[in-house]
Every structure is written in structure tokens, then in C-alpha cells.
Amino acid sequence: MRYSVSIIVPMYNVQQFVEKCARHLLEQTMENIEIIFIDDCSPDESSAIVSRVLERYPSRKPHVKIIRHKMNKGLPSARNTGLVVASGEYVFHCDGDDWLETEAIERLYNAAKTNNADIVWCDWYLSFQNNERYMSQDPGSASLTSVASVELLLAGKIRYNVWNKLVKTSLYKDHNLHFPDGHGMGEDMAMIKVFAYAQKVVYLPQALYHYVQLNNDAFTKKMTAQHLEDIKYNVDTTIHFIRGIYGDNMDMFVQFFKLNVKLPFLISTDVESYERWLAWYPEANAFIDANPMFSNRAKFIQKTALRRQFWILKLYYYLIIRVVYGLIYK
Known part of the structure; x- marks a missing residue:
């Protein structure tokens, strides 16, 4: 059967969240979809929970796969x-501890x-x-x-998160694109490569995905x-790929990309993290402005780090991140 959309859901230690995730996927208003749950040898009950939830949706059962890795x-x-x-004609990635609005895939x-x-x-x-x-x-x-979308991804205007993007499956398969096996942190940078091969990309100004901030695991x-x-x-x-596609034409945006990647090191109270910011890609620092x-x-905060005024970074973290955001978003 040819589906319109395949939804891929990795699962590992998400038993507290996966029931809600599964329900919202199984209740999607779009009919012609398949849902593929990948149990990455999870030590918890994630797969069992999905199987139990699936029993409540008999019409969906033929269109759901639960695949289990024998090892993590x-x-x-x-x-x-x-x-x-x-x-499916298109692919959508949904993480097992997050959830989608029920009309998301159709929209x-x-x-x-x-x-x-x-x-x-x-x-x-952010939930x-x-x-x-x-x-x-x-x-x-809209x-x-x-090219324009890759520039915005590298500059940080568009996030390269994998889970808020519907992608034509042929972009992955025709260009042999995949996620970096064995290199999990930052793996969604692979989306930049996917965008590089797209002909046309479109923005839908609606929040349809809930990125849950409660899973300590x-x-x-x-x-x-x-x-x-x-x-x-x-x-x-990613930089090697970008230069292979665009040569030096994207170099300024590559520097922006480096700055965006290391910026989270400054959202901390750890001096070692600040030092890491200084050590990583110092050639990009000239492009902050x-x-x-x-x-x-x-x-x-980046210019503060350049001046090694780490006490200001700590103060920023406590006042803005812990107090302001900590009180408003919890």
C-alpha cells in the first residue's frame, strides 16, 4: 500500500510519555498514514504500552509497525x-516522549x-x-x-530539529541521506543536508508539535x-557537506553555524563550559556581529565570553534562565 505519510517514532526509556504520543498519532485526522514505532532495545515498557494503546484503535492496526532492535x-x-x-510519499519524525496535534499531519x-x-x-x-x-x-x-532555507538553517533563524518537518521521502532515498549512526548528539543536523536537495520548502505558521521538557532520561x-x-x-x-555542495559561497553562514552550535555552552554556570566555548571554532567569533x-x-553573552567575564555569564544564567524562565515556564 502506498501511504501519503510515514511517521517514524523512536522509543527508548519513554514509558511515562509514549501513551500520549501514541494516542495523538493514532487519532490523526489524516487516514492514509502509517506509523512506525522503533523500539531501540528499550529496557522499559514502552513497546508494551504502545501495543496496549493500539488495541483501542482496531482500524489503525494494519497500518502500524512496531520494530524492535535486538540491541541498543x-x-x-x-x-x-x-x-x-x-x-509513504512523505516522512515525519516524532519522538516518543513528545506529541502532535491530531490534525498536524493532515495540515x-x-x-x-x-x-x-x-x-x-x-x-x-516547548511543553x-x-x-x-x-x-x-x-x-x-511562506x-x-x-539555498535560502539552508542559509537560514545555518544562521539559526530556522532550527534544524528533525521533528517539526514533513519531508518528501525521495529526498532521503534518492540522495542516500541518513542519520549519523553512532553519533547521536546533534544528529538532527542531518536535516541541513535534506534541505540542500529540496527544490521548494514551505513554512506553515502553526504550532503543531509539542516538544516535552519533562523527561529527565x-x-x-x-x-x-x-x-x-x-x-x-x-x-x-555537516560543514564538509556544505562546502562540497556550495564551495566557498556559504562560508559566512558556516561561521554562523559554528557560533550557533557552541552558543549553548554559555547557558551554564560551569567555567569549563565557558572555556569550551572559547576553544571551539575560535575563527567564528569574528562573525558574532x-x-x-x-x-x-x-x-x-558571546562578547562577554570573549572578554572572559565569566561572572556576568553566571549572573545571566541565574537571573534570566533560572529565575525568569524558571518561574514562568515550569
């Missing part, structure tokens, strides 16, 4: 397993078909215990060329030496 391979490999078996697909687009992306919510923060991805235009909540190596690997691989996508606040 990591998030990129789980996504790749889903891509191998996906038969994204209709936008893709109406505009003859290879990719459609939308806004999303906390008691409230949510709307995250706009407005690029200033439709973009491939989430992969992105932890940072180890291996994770840092993974980030560096994915950054360097040149990036029009940086807010004044982002420019301020």
Missing part, C-alpha cells in the same frame, strides 16, 4: 531503521501538496508541566528556495565526553 543502537540508527521501511501534508513542496516545517511548543512556550519559526516568507538532557565528540563529528561532517539572526542578548 542509538537514536540515529532508530531513525534510519524507520526510513528503510517507510513507504502539513495539505500544505505540501498545495504548494508542491518537498519540505514543510511548522512552529512548535512544561503547567504551561507551554510558543516557538515561532517564521522565516519572513516559501523559500533550497531524554538523550539531550545529558552531556558526556562522548556527546561532545558526537557534536563535533556532526558539525564537521555579522549574524542578523542573533538577538542583542545572544551577541552580549
Whole structure:
């Protein structure tokens, strides 16, 4: 059967969240979809929970796959397993601890078909215990060329998150694109490569995805030496790809990309993290003021780091991140 959309859902330690995720996928208003759950050898009850939920939706059962890895391979490999078996015209990635608005896939697909687009992306919510923060991805235009969208991805105007984008499956398969096996942190940088091969991309100004901030076991909540190596690997691989496609024409945006990648190191109270910011890609620091996508606040903390005024960075973290955002979004 030829589906309109294949939804790929990796699962690892998401038993507290996956029931809601599964229900919202199974209740999608769009009928012609398949849902592919990838159990990455999770030690919890994630697969069992999905199987129980699925019993409540008998009409969906023939269109749902639950694939189990015999060993834990990591998030990129789980996504790749889903891509191998996906038969839809388009692919959508949804993480097992997040959830979608029930009309999300239909709206994204209709936008893709109406505009003859290879990719459609939308806004999303950062979802906390008691409230949510709307995250706009407005690029200033409803439709973009491939080159323009890659520039905005590198500059940070559009986030390269994998989970708010509907992508034509042929972009992955025709160009042999996949996620970086064994390098999980920063694996969604692979989306930049996907955008590079698109002919037309479209923005849908609606928040349809809920990125849940409650899973303390989430992969992105932890940072180890291996994770840092993974980030560096994915950054360097992405830059190599960009230069192979565009030559030196994208070099300024490559510098913006480096700055965006290391900016989170400054959202911390850890001096070692500040030092890491200084050590990573120092050649990009000259481009802080040149990036029009940086807010004044982002420019301020980077220039503060350059001057090694780490006490200001700590004060910023406690006043803005812990107090302001900590009180409003919790």
C-alpha cells in the first residue's frame, strides 16, 4: 500500500510519555498514514504500552509497525531503521516522549501538496508541566528556495530539529541521506543536508508539535565526553557537506553555524563550559556581529565570553534562565 505519510517514532526509556504520543498519532485526522514505532532495545515498557494503546484503535492496526532492535543502537540508527521501511510519499519524525496535534499531519501534508513542496516545517511548543512556550519559526516568507532555507538553517533563524518537518521521502532515498549512526548528539543536523536537495520548502505558521521538557532520561538532557565528540563529528561532517555542495559561497553562514552550535555552552554556570566555548571554532567569533539572526542578548553573552567575564555569564544564567524562565515556564 502506498501511504501519503510515514511517521517514524523512536522509543527508548519513554514509558511515562509514549501513551500520549501514541494516542495523538493514532487519532490523526489524516487516514492514509502509517506509523512506525522503533523500539531501540528499550529496557522499559514502552513497546508494551504502545501495543496496549493500539488495541483501542482496531482500524489503525494494519497500518502500524512496531520494530524492535535486538540491541541498543542509538537514536540515529532508530531513525534510519524507520526510513528503510517507510513507504509513504512523505516522512515525519516524532519522538516518543513528545506529541502532535491530531490534525498536524493532515495540515502539513495539505500544505505540501498545495504548494508542491518537498519540505514543510511548522512552529512548535516547548511543553512544561503547567504551561507551554510558543516557538515561532517564521522565516519572513511562506516559501523559500533550497539555498535560502539552508542559509537560514545555518544562521539559526530556522532550527534544524528533525521533528517539526514533513519531508518528501525521495529526498532521503534518492540522495542516500541518513542519520549519523553512532553519533547521536546533534544528529538532527542531518536535516541541513535534506534541505540542500529540496527544490521548494514551505513554512506553515502553526504550532503543531509539542516538544516535552519533562523527561529527565531524554538523550539531550545529558552531556558526556562522548556527546561532545558526537557534536563535533556532526558539525564537521555537516560543514564538509556544505562546502562540497556550495564551495566557498556559504562560508559566512558556516561561521554562523559554528557560533550557533557552541552558543549553548554559555547557558551554564560551569567555567569549563565557558572555556569550551572559547576553544571551539575560535575563527567564528569574528562573525558574532555579522549574524542578523542573533538577538542583542545572544551577541552580549558571546562578547562577554570573549572578554572572559565569566561572572556576568553566571549572573545571566541565574537571573534570566533560572529565575525568569524558571518561574514562568515550569
